[in-house]
Amino acid sequence: MTLVPSSTPLTNFTLLTFDIYGTLIDQETGLSTALLRSSHLSTLAPTHPYKTSRSTLLRAFAAHERAIQSAHPTMLYRDILASTYKRIVQDLVAHNEPQVDEEGLEEAAQDFGRSVASWPAFPDTVDALKRLGKRYKLAPLSNIDRESLAGTLANGLDGAGFAATYTAQDIGSYKPDLRNFEYLFKHAGDDFPGLFGFEDEGEGEGEEVRREKVKGRILHVAQSLWHDHVPAAQLGLESVWVDRGGVLGSKLEGEVVEKARFGWKVGSLKELADIVEEAWAKEGK
Structure with a gap:
């Protein structure tokens, strides 16, 4: 696993996507x-x-x-x-x-x-999501089914304020399959055209141009190296590793972790919210 500090300002992103279980929920x-x-x-x-x-x-x-x-x-x-x-x-x-x-x-x-x-949320999760939600749209990209996610949203993540949800059930595959991320690029662009500079749903935009615009404004936040950061690196998607210090998603990965790349590393979602607020404050926003 390699931290390659990103040169992209945090203020350039418009959508934060999250792995849920392991990142926000104490799986x-x-x-x-x-x-x-x-x-x-x-x-x-x-x-x-x-x-x-x-x-x-x-x-x-x-x-x-x-x-x-x-x-x-x-x-x-x-x-x-x-x-x-x-x-x-x-x-x-x-x-x-x-x-x-x-x-x-x-x-x-x-x-x-x-x-x-x-399953409980990490203590810092909900407050940090509320702080991040002041700057970005938020959405999970999760290896979960819709019914289970609804239970989580009603309990541990009550008040999270997600603008959309993208689940393995919707997509028909589980991360690290690249199809999950390609689904995100397509559907986020359709769901939030204004976030990515589209005047409407695609008029005058080629599919590949739209995809690159969407990908460039998404920051993916996740704990699992294998499920999230390896495929993100393959696709050139910017990401933040939330290193919760557990077993799943990091120490279990073996040699595959060498393929993981991420632009930021934090120990909690609170730390990410702090960094984001500092970045926006520096730009006077």
């Missing part, structure tokens, strides 16, 4: 809490690696989640979670943990899939 706490409270993992011995090491638990989750997303790009995220839960439990059974009945497994898997709405 690691939400996942680990839901897993350890589940009927199958709660009964594990206190010395089991899943109970003594959150990193071990999250690594097991991430390995299965990524494989399922890759094999089933149109599967709803809540069903991705349910399938991931089943594979974790099946691994436990394969390692001589107690057998489980299929009906109980299905019920527990569905409960885990619905847990997204209860």
Whole structure:
């Protein structure tokens, strides 16, 4: 992963797009809490690696989640979670943990899939979004389904003030697929033509010209190197790495992190809001 300081003034951007889970929502706490409270993992011995090491638990989750997303790009995220839960439990059974009945497994898997709405926001998230919303339009570009995102918006992100939402369910694929970002460029230009200098929806503008204008005014804000910053670098999309210091999205990436490039690095969304306000103040705006 490489910080290549951007020469683009922060005041030049008009739309901030966000990865939600891991960047705005404390995905690691939400996942680990839901897993350890589940009927199958709660009964594990206190010395089991899943109970003594959150990193071990999250690594097991991430390995299965990524494989399922890759094999089933149109599967709803809540069903991705349910399938991931089943594979974790099946691994436990394969390692001589107690057998489980299929009906109980299905019920527990569905409960885990619905847990997204209860995952907490990071403490700095909502206030920082409100501050950033004074300068830019805000929109998530998230590996999520619409129903799960609605639960998050009604709970942890209540008051976030998003102008639009772009989900994996809308697009039919999961990041890091480049289609997710191309969808963003097309639909953001259509949804907010005024943000990008279009007098109307495309009259007199070639498709590639529109795409470049849109891309040049978007700043993508994300924690995950693999899901977000690698594809952003491939497409020449400016980005901010919010390094939350967790396991998912950074330390799990292995060699692929060397492909990640970003123009800014912050430790929290509050830090980004501070930097943005300072940049605008310098220009007297």
